[in-house]
Amino acid sequence: MSKDHIILTGFMGSGKTSVGQLLAHKLNLPFVDLDHLIEQDEGRSIREIFQTQGEETFRKLESKAIHKALAEPRSVIATGGGALMIEENTRLLKQRGQMVYLQAEPETLWERVQWNDDRPLLEKHSTLEAFSSLLQSRIPNYKQSHFIIDVDHLTLEEVALCIMELVAE
Numbered sequence: 001m002s003k004d005h006i007i008l009t010g011f012m013g014s015g016k017t018s019v020g021q022l023l024a025h026k027l028n029l030p031f032v033d034l035d036h037l038i039e040q041d042e043g044r045s046i047r048e049i050f051q052t053q054g055e056e057t058f059r060k061l062e063s064k065a066i067h068k069a070l071a072e073p074r075s076v077i078a079t080g081g082g083a084l085m086i087e088e089n090t091r092l093l094k095q096r097g098q099m100v101y102l103q104a105e106p107e108t109l110w111e112r113v114q115w116n117d118d119r120p121l122l123e124k125h126s127t128l129e130a131f132s133s134l135l136q137s138r139i140p141n142y143k144q145s146h147f148i149i150d151v152d153h154l155t156l157e158e159v160a161l162c163i164m165e166l167v168a169e
Contacts, residue, residue, distance in 0.1 A: 005069075006076045006167055009084055009145050011135050013112035014102035015156060016078035023160045029111040033078045037065045046080075055082075063089055070096045083146030084141035098167050099145035102159065104152050106132040 006023065008016040018031050024031035038061050042049060049058045062080055066089050068165050069077050077097065082091045093099055110128050142148075145164045151159050 003160050004167075005074055006163065007093050007099045007145075008076070008078045008102060008163075009093075009099055010081065010102035010151075011104070011109055011138060011142070012081040013072070013109035014081075014104050015151055015159060016102060018156050019044045019102065019159045019163070020076045021079040021153075021158050023163055026164065027076065027158055030072070030075040031078070032069045032072070032075050034062060034069060034083060035078075035080050038062060038067060041065065041068075048113040059086060062086075066092060066114065082138065084144065085138065090144055092140060094144065094146070098147070100163050100166065101142040101143070101145035101148045101150050102151045106135050108152050 004027075008020050009015055019141065020033065021031050023029075038049070038058075039045055041064075042061060046058065049061065062083055063086060064077070066083065069075065070092065071091075077093075079089075079093070084093070091099075104167075106128065110131050147163075149159060149162055154162070
């Protein structure tokens, strides 16, 4: 088994946190959700950071959290949906871990998140069309991952097992 971190990427609603928790449990590894790490370090919610300081400040905090998570021993890391929009983040994550893109159709993702109040970007992207457009703009970054798993019709368990097979090779 590799000593690299296992890094889950993908758009909001792709299951990064849920799959990450299950995968970490199965592999007996720590689980790090970058959004939760930021909230812990900043003492406030992602929504509050977006509202008071904007997305640019949040992205800087996200980069800082990536460095912090990667400095720890091997773990399963769930990135935020926009973490790979910063080239340096992508480079660092690829270098220090095995990145797995949890890919899903826009309609699947929208169905999972459209009523969630904890996602600040849903305010700006409050229709399926706007949501899909944001997703499309990020796909080239997600596709830089080492592995891609289409999660549309898989259970959390199936996704976790698939990742275990991929990273064991």
